[in-house]
Amino acid sequence: VLRHGPPTSHVRTTCGYCGVGCSFDAGLRDGRVVSMVPSDDGPSNHGHACLKGRFGWTYNDAEDRVRRPLLRDGTGWKAVGWEQALDLVARSFSRIKDQAGPDAAAVISSSRGTNEENYLFGKFIRCVMGTNHIDNCARVCHSATVTGMMETLGASAATNSIRDLDAAKLIMVVGANPTESHPVLGAKLLQLARRGLPLIVIDPRRTEVARAATIHLQLKPGTNVALLNGLGHVIAAEGLLNRSFIEQRTEGIDDWLATVKDYPPEVVERLTGVPAEDIRRAARMYAASGASLSVHGLGVTEHRWGSHGVMALVDLALATGNIARPGTGINPLRGQNNVQGASDSGCLPTHFVGYQLLDDPVVAARHHAITGRPLPPRRGMKIPDMWDAALDGRLKGLWIIGYDVAQTDPNLKKVREALSRLEFLVVQDLFVSQTAKFAHLLLPGASFLEKDGTFTNLERRIQRIRKAVEPPDGILPDWQVVCEVSTRMGYPMRYNHPSEIMDEMASLSPMLAGVSYERLDRPQALQWPVPDKQHPGTWLMHGETFARGKGRFVGVEYLPPGEQPSEDYPFVLVTGRLLEHYNCGAQTRRTEIIELVDSDVLEMHPDDAARLGFTAGQLVRLVSARSTAVLPVAPSDRVRRGELFTSFHFPGTDLNSLLSSSADESSKCPEYKVSTVRVEPVERD
Numbered sequence: 061v062l063r064h065g066p067p068t069s070h071v072r073t074t075c076g077y078c079g080v081g082c083s084f085d086a087g088l089r090d091g092r093v094v095s096m097v098p099s100d101d102g103p104s105n106h107g108h109a110c111l112k113g114r115f116g117w118t119y120n121d122a123e124d125r126v127r128r129p130l131l132r133d134g135t136g137w138k139a140v141g142w143e144q145a146l147d148l149v150a151r152s153f154s155r156i157k158d159q160a161g162p163d164a165a166a167v168i169s170s171s172r173g174t175n176e177e178n179y180l181f182g183k184f185i186r187c188v189m190g191t192n193h194i195d196n197c198a199r200v201c202h203s204a205t206v207t208g209m210m211e212t213l214g215a216s217a218a219t220n221s222i223r224d225l226d227a228a229k230l231i232m233v234v235g236a237n238p239t240e241s242h243p244v245l246g247a248k249l250l251q252l253a254r255r256g257l258p259l260i261v262i263d264p265r266r267t268e269v270a271r272a273a274t275i276h277l278q279l280k281p282g283t284n285v286a287l288l289n290g291l292g293h294v295i296a297a298e299g300l301l302n303r304s305f306i307e308q309r310t311e312g313i314d315d316w317l318a319t320v321k322d323y324p325p326e327v328v329e330r331l332t333g334v335p336a337e338d339i340r341r342a343a344r345m346y347a348a349s350g351a352s353l354s355v356h357g358l359g360v361t362e363h364r365w366g367s368h369g370v371m372a373l374v375d376l377a378l379a380t381g382n383i384a385r386p387g388t389g390i391n392p393l394r395g396q397n398n399v400q401g402a403s404d405s406g407c408l409p410t411h412f413v414g415y416q417l418l419d420d421p422v423v424a425a426r427h428h429a430i431t432g433r434p435l436p437p438r439r440g441m442k443i444p445d446m447w448d449a450a451l452d453g454r455l456k457g458l459w460i461i462g463y464d465v466a467q468t469d470p471n472l473k474k475v476r477e478a479l480s481r482l483e484f485l486v487v488q489d490l491f492v493s494q495t496a497k498f499a500h501l502l503l504p505g506a507s508f509l510e511k512d513g514t515f516t517n518l519e520r521r522i523q524r525i526r527k528a529v530e531p532p533d534g535i536l537p538d539w540q541v542v543c544e545v546s547t548r549m550g551y552p553m554r555y556n557h558p559s560e561i562m563d564e565m566a567s568l569s570p571m572l573a574g575v576s577y578e579r580l581d582r583p584q585a586l587q588w589p590v591p592d593k594q595h596p597g598t599w600l601m602h603g604e605t606f607a608r609g610k611g612r613f614v615g616v617e618y619l620p621p622g623e624q625p626s627e628d629y630p631f632v633l634v635t636g637r638l639l640e641h642y643n644c645g646a647q648t649r650r651t652e653i654i655e656l657v658d659s660d661v662l663e664m665h666p667d668d669a670a671r672l673g674f675t676a677g678q679l680v681r682l683v684s685a686r687s688t689a690v691l692p693v694a695p696s697d698r699v700r701r702g703e704l705f706t707s708f709h710f711p712g713t714d715l716n717s718l719l720s721s722s723a724d725e726s727s728k729c730p731e732y733k734v735s736t737v738r739v740e741p742v743e744r745d
């Protein structure tokens with residue numbers, strides 16, 4: 061993309077799309093970005109990129125960017141000045157706090173924003189409002205990973221680095237579609253498979269990595285725990301346990317053994333649809349490779365029993381000693397560019413920055429000393445709790461930053477009803493999103509090309525983003541907006557640069573204590589934990605000891621998903637992402653990429669399509685117990701008979717309104733991956 065001539069200078073930055081965190085050199089000419097070239101020395105991409113990072117940035121100059129604060133005016137908007145807008149936010153939250161108390165307000169922070177912005181939104185809700193009601197979109201993607209890995213290992217982030225894939229002797233890809241959702245990492249997996257690395261893929265759908273796999277365990281949606289326990293059964297029954305690792309590094313093996321003994325392969329075949337012999341073969345390969353590493357995605361977490369799926373995966377690694385060594389480990393593929401960092405930065409209702417517990421007196425004392433305000437000890441609301449609280453009137457004010465809940469959360473009717481009940485909703489975004497349509501005030505946001513800060517990628521690497529161009533019309537970066545509002549509410553927040561915010565985060569969090577912009581400016585940046593200023597960062601977690609001491613086995617039983625196919629709703633619908641688009645599609649739909657894919661489509665097995673008389677491209681109506689959606693059919697043998705797949709990148713489809721309202725009990729991660737529907741022809745006029 062060189063429509064405006066070749067660049068005259070470059071600025072090193074980090075991709076604003078997925079969690080791989082590719083480094084790019086933004087090419088500049090006449091004050092605008094004219095190219096994005098992947099950096100040869102980028103630690104996670106080494107000169108590689110996918111089409112989103114390489115060509116999907118021109119939304120930055122889109123005509124319909126929000127350029128001024130917009131105040132609700134009947135059914136439309138009225139442009140107002142920044143002073144008026146910031147005064148209104150401060151006045152509204154002050155009034156809510158005075159009249160209804162601190163717990164009547166909440167923040168949903170952004171996995172697209174920087175660590176520094178996310179930290180400041182946490183500081184706002186804790187120090188200015190006095191509550192822990194803050195969450196981010198990790199709630200609907202990898203919160204089950206956080207629960208599952210914290211419980212078993214004491215830390216929820218990837219145990220390894222991307223470079224460590226090269227040290228593995230076998231890789232198991234569980235419920236992830238990396239060639240579409242994490243394309244540079246997905247391409248690396250394909251390269252390794254072509255060089256002969258054994259690949260086990262566990263997925264209901266025949267994805268690109270599944271086609272390249274040594275063995276594809278094509279299970280029924282929602283049966284991960286049964287299958288993983290089945291692998292465990294074979295490993296235990298055939299004497300493939302790593303006894304010395306179990307004795308030295310773990311606790312609770314007996315609970316797990318007692319659980320997996322009830323999952324012989326023939327039983328698991330009936331539950332999952334995976335042939336018993338494939339289960340045996342995969343278990344032997346995983347246990348005996350010498351260095352097996354797993355990566356997992358939302359196909360593990362976005363289930364009613366998602367945190368159990370994560371625990372079952374950790375159990376396998378502990379049982380075989382496939383963790384805490386190079387080439388082994390458990391690696392959640394975090395989706396959005398900074399979803400790891402948003403949680404690290406304290407945008408969680410349960411933890412303060414650096415995953416510190418809210419009721420720890422040492423943490424509370426440090427917080428008080430540095431911020432001058434007490435750390436509210438009571439846990440806050442998770443996002444689904446916020447909808448309940450808005451509906452029953454407990455939640456009155458909400459600030460949502462860079463997150464289109466009204467398109468991407470499940471159970472959209474409820475979400476929209478909740479948004480419409482709020483006394484004051486302020487949304488900060490680049491565009492008028494579906495969520496913004498419910499806002500009383502819409503504040504424009506600065507894009508990742510227009511500000512300084514850091515993103516943390518899926519391997520815990522904290523990387524700089526650097527301001528390449530000025531934002532249009534004096535748009536303030538989010539960190540300055542929150543400083544202005546806090547200062548107006550009587551709690552001055554003043555920083556000259558995001559580096560000072562990072563310094564404050566480092567002073568508050570032992571895991572970030574050695575982080576500074578000066579140290580992040582080297583090409584490799586730093587991978588947390590970085591406990592002091594001399595520490596080189598951590599490329600492999602849990603080397604000597606697990607974060608919680610001993611790795612803990614938690615035997616988990618298989619429990620069925622929230623919905624089962626029935627006469628009325630005979631198909632199981634799975635949702636996911638496409639290579640060309642990104643989540644709600646707000647950015648990619650505004651770039652040339654739209655010429656490649658311009659709608660969501662419904663993948664249906666060719667036999668089902670033929671049985672129902674559907675042809676390619678025909679519009680059909682999906683009907684669930686909650687809603688309907690119309691999509692064109694794409695017959696495909698990537699899905700099995702009785703199963704369907706589609707994406708949710710286009711708001712017109714309103715796809716997420718169909719989805720099940722089930723969620724993981726402990727993390728509240730929604731069950732995006734199993735909803736039952738029927739499919740009807742759309743009658744033509």
Ligand code: SF4
Binds near residue numbers: 075114245
């Ligand atoms: Fe950006 Fe992810 Fe593509 Fe890399 S793989 S260019 S981080 S979207």
